[in-house]
Amino acid sequence: MQSQHHMLPLVVNGVSYVANGKAIIEDVSFTIHDAGLTILLGPNGAGKSSLLKLCHGLWPLSSGSIRWGDADVQDVKQKQAMVFQRPVLLRRSAAENVDHVLKLRGASSAERARVIEESLQWAGLANIADMPARKLSGGEQQSLTIARAWALNPEVLLLDEPTANLDPAATRRVEDLIRSFAEAGKKVIMATHNIAQARRLADEVLFLNHGRLLEQAPAEQFMSGPSDPLAGRFIAGELVE
Amino acid sequence: MNEFSNAFRTAAHLLVEMDPGLLEVVLLSLRVSLSAVILAAVFALPLGAFVALTPFPGRRGVVILMNAMMSLPPVVVGLVIYLLLSRTGPLGTTGLLFTPTAMIIAQCVLVFPIIAALTRQTVFDLHEEYDEYLRSVGAGTRQKIATLLWDGRARLLTAILAGFGRAIAEVGAVIIVGGNILHSTRVMTTTIALETSKGDLGMALGLGIILVLIAVAVNTAVVTIGGGANQRTV
Numbered sequence: 001m002q003s004q005h006h007m008l009p010l011v012v013n014g015v016s017y018v019a020n021g022k023a024i025i026e027d028v029s030f031t032i033h034d035a036g037l038t039i040l041l042g043p044n045g046a047g048k049s050s051l052l053k054l055c056h057g058l059w060p061l062s063s064g065s066i067r068w069g070d071a072d073v074q075d076v077k078q079k080q081a082m083v084f085q086r087p088v089l090l091r092r093s094a095a096e097n098v099d100h101v102l103k104l105r106g107a108s109s110a111e112r113a114r115v116i117e118e119s120l121q122w123a124g125l126a127n128i129a130d131m132p133a134r135k136l137s138g139g140e141q142q143s144l145t146i147a148r149a150w151a152l153n154p155e156v157l158l159l160d161e162p163t164a165n166l167d168p169a170a171t172r173r174v175e176d177l178i179r180s181f182a183e184a185g186k187k188v189i190m191a192t193h194n195i196a197q198a199r200r201l202a203d204e205v206l207f208l209n210h211g212r213l214l215e216q217a218p219a220e221q222f223m224s225g226p227s228d229p230l231a232g233r234f235i236a237g238e239l240v241e
Numbered sequence: 242m243n244e245f246s247n248a249f250r251t252a253a254h255l256l257v258e259m260d261p262g263l264l265e266v267v268l269l270s271l272r273v274s275l276s277a278v279i280l281a282a283v284f285a286l287p288l289g290a291f292v293a294l295t296p297f298p299g300r301r302g303v304v305i306l307m308n309a310m311m312s313l314p315p316v317v318v319g320l321v322i323y324l325l326l327s328r329t330g331p332l333g334t335t336g337l338l339f340t341p342t343a344m345i346i347a348q349c350v351l352v353f354p355i356i357a358a359l360t361r362q363t364v365f366d367l368h369e370e371y372d373e374y375l376r377s378v379g380a381g382t383r384q385k386i387a388t389l390l391w392d393g394r395a396r397l398l399t400a401i402l403a404g405f406g407r408a409i410a411e412v413g414a415v416i417i418v419g420g421n422i423l424h425s426t427r428v429m430t431t432t433i434a435l436e437t438s439k440g441d442l443g444m445a446l447g448l449g450i451i452l453v454l455i456a457v458a459v460n461t462a463v464v465t466i467g468g469g470a471n472q473r474t475v
Contacts, residue, residue, distance in 0.1 A: 088371060
């Protein structure tokens with residue numbers, strides 16, 4: 001599987017990120033070889049979002065390096081799409097939101113029309129294409145941001161707590177979309193503090209706390225008995241600080 | 242009291258009859274103020290967006306200056322433009338003093354900071370929200386500005402209408418640089434000032450009513466656009 005993917009392995013080497021004098025990420029190193037769904041797991045404030053944004057090249061590294069395949073993190077943003085915790089939607093219709101990213105990529109108008117229809121269809125949003133995006137329900141809004149990511153046909157999808165503000169029905173819908181992204185051969189990396197969600201989705205887990213990586217393991221192994229004691233308490237449902 | 246009711250009667254008469262003198266003044270007012278606002282908007286929108294998005298040394302100072310200039314006194318603007326355009330001034334050879342063009346320039350100077358400052362604020366607020374998305378999808382500066390101006394369109398239109406409201410209602414600047422010349426540079430506000438001092442209250446009142454109606458129309462438009470845009474977009 002890994003050999004088909006141009007963006008893998010993802011090699012994160014000695015990465016630190018300091019903001020306003022505070023270390024958010026401290027000396028994190030790991031390698032992700034396989035496609036499928038990797039979950040960044042940990043309590044709030046563990047540095048999951050920050051690590052995800054660093055891997056997307058949104059923020060400058062304080063030290064260390066991140067490489068996707070043969071490329072530096074700053075050179076491959078266009079091959080990735082990112083979905084944020086609070087859906088960032090333009091003050092336009094659902095279809096126009098998808099159109100916006102396609103225009104930025106310079107797609108022809110025929111191509112855009114085709115991809116818009118296809119992506120909205122894929123996300124089950126075809127019937128609300130002309131609705132103002134910001135009038136949609138929370139679940140529809142997050143589905144729309146994932147449809148917009150799908151339209152870009154990225155090799156990697158990064159998601160930052162995409163269901164944190166959603167009810168169970170909407171969460172199920174969004175998780176289905178995320179799963180079908182991974183099943184289409186894309187690499188998916190998602191941050192969540194929700195252990196049950198990690199259990200439902202993960203092929204691989206990276207457990208973080210206080211800006212440090214404490215464990216990296218295949219999901220099955222991690223869920224049945226992590227080697228890190230703190231991770232053990234976390235998956236047992238204890239409050240970890 | 243009698244004088245007062247007479248004034249009203251004359252005003253109503255002028256309005257109903259669409260008096261050509263009155264119409265001329267109203268049309269010139271609209272022409273001058275609309276031109277000034279459009280001209281100001283063409284430059285103020287991109288400038289406001291640029292200042293909002295681009296960090297540069299002294300940006301704070303520029304923002305403070307832009308906000309402060311929103312309350313420039315019209316008579317002072319009129320005086321400065323007068324000095325620039327008067328025959329001995331640096332732009333005296335253009336012969337623009339006491340023409341509608343001079344009035345457009347003066348009102349443009351008054352309106353420009355309003356549109357620029359409100360645009361900066363609107364784009365800045367919106368950018369806070371859109372920043373990571375726009376960088377994630379690889380938008381360049383021009384594409385960012387286009388996205389933010391379009392998505393801020395309801396508030397920006399409100400800013401432009403606010404600018405128009407200031408332009409159409411001000412008297413200090415246009416009376417100095419226009420000179421209030423009959424059939425040439427006489428607009429609603431300057432005519433009201435003149436006719437009132439002459440004691441011709443009917444004409445003054447008729448124009449006053451039109452001016453108030455325009456103000457009401459502009460504000461109705463602001464509310465309608467704001468409401469409509471909220472329905473659609475917020």
